[in-house]
Amino acid sequence: MLYEISLSLRKYLEAKVLEITKVQLLYDNISLSEIPKPFLTIDFLNDVVTVVASGRSSVSESYNFQIGVFANSYSELLRLKAKVQDVLASSDGVPLYDEADMLTGDRFVCDVVGFTRMPNEDIANETNNHRGYFDVSVRVLRNVGSKIFTQ
Amino acid sequence: MTRYKFRVKGIDDVKSRLGTEGAVDVHSAVDDEMEKGIKRIAYKSGMEAPIDTGYLRSTIIDSPTKLDHAYYMYGSVAPYAQRQEYEHKTKRGFFRRVFTVEGAKLTDDIAKRVKKTLE
Numbered sequence: 001m002l003y004e005i006s007l008s009l010r011k012y013l014e015a016k017v018l019e020i021t022k023v024q025l026l027y028d029n030i031s032l033s034e035i036p037k038p039f040l041t042i043d044f045l046n047d048v049v050t051v052v053a054s055g056r057s058s059v060s061e062s063y064n065f066q067i068g069v070f071a072n073s074y075s076e077l078l079r080l081k082a083k084v085q086d087v088l089a090s091s092d093g094v095p096l097y098d099e100a101d102m103l104t105g106d107r108f109v110c111d112v113v114g115f116t117r118m119p120n121e122d123i124a125n126e127t128n129n130h131r132g133y134f135d136v137s138v139r140v141l142r143n144v145g146s147k148i149f150t151q
Numbered sequence: 152m153t154r155y156k157f158r159v160k161g162i163d164d165v166k167s168r169l170g171t172e173g174a175v176d177v178h179s180a181v182d183d184e185m186e187k188g189i190k191r192i193a194y195k196s197g198m199e200a201p202i203d204t205g206y207l208r209s210t211i212i213d214s215p216t217k218l219d220h221a222y223y224m225y226g227s228v229a230p231y232a233q234r235q236e237y238e239h240k241t242k243r244g245f246f247r248r249v250f251t252v253e254g255a256k257l258t259d260d261i262a263k264r265v266k267k268t269l270e
Binding site: 066 | 244
C-alpha cells in the first residue's frame with residue numbers, strides 16, 4: 001500500500017494546492033536547491049504493522065510521513081501551511097491511485113498531527129528559508145494480500 | 152513544535168466500578184507501567200539518535216519527567232534536537248519512529264497489567 005498512498009498523496013497535493021510548483025518525493029541524495037519555490041516534499045518515515053485478527057489474516061497499518069513546505073517568504077509559508085493543512089485534513093479524503101497510475105475509486109483520510117517550523121541556520125542556503133514540516137499519518141485496516149481497506 | 156500525546160482512555164470507568172482498594176491498586180499499576188514505558192521509549196529514542204558528542208543522546212535518555220499521576224514527559228533540551236529529528240540525513244525521525252512503534256506496545260502493557268491487577 002505504501003507506493004499507492006505516496007503516489008496518491010503527491011497527485012492530490014499537486015491538484016489541490018495550486019500555488020506550488022511541485023510535490024517532490026524524497027529519496028537518497030536528492031537536491032532540493034534546483035526546484036523553484038514554493039514546493040512541497042513528501043518523506044516516508046516508517047510504518048507500524050499490527051496483526052489484529054486470529055489466523056494472521058487482518059492487519060492494521062499506520063504509515064507515517066513528514067510533509068515539508070518550502071516557501072519564498074514568511075507570509076507565503078503561513079498561507080501555504082493553512083492551505084495544506086485544510087487539504088490534508090479534509091474529511092472527503094484523498095483519491096487512491098493503484099500501481100498502474102489509475103484511479104481506484106477509493107479514498108483514504110489522513111491524520112495531521114502537527115506542524116513544526118524550522119529556522120534556517122545557514123544564510124547562504126536560500127532553499128532552507130521559510131520552511132516547516134507536517135507530521136501526517138495514514139491508518140488502514142486490510143486483509144493480507146488484498147488492496148481493499150477500511151479506516 | 153509538534154507534540155505527540157499518548158492517552159489511556161477508560162481508566163476512570165474501570166476505577167469507578169471497583170472498590171477503594173481495587174481502585175488504588177489499578178491507579179498505581181497504570182502509573183508504574185507508564186513510567187516503565189516512557190523510560191523505555193526515551194532510552195530507545197536516545198539510542199536511535201545521531202551521535203557527534205553524545206550530548207543529544209544523553210539529554211534524551213535522562214529526560215523522562217513525571218508531571219502528574221500517569222503523566223510523563225520526555226524529549227531533549229539540545230537546541231539542535233528539532234533540526235536533527237526532521238532533517239538528519241540518515242537518522243531523522245528518531246523520536247517519532249520509536250514512539251509510533253513503542254506507543255502501541257505500551258497500550259498493550261497497560262491493558263495486561265490492569266487485567267492482572269484485577270485478577
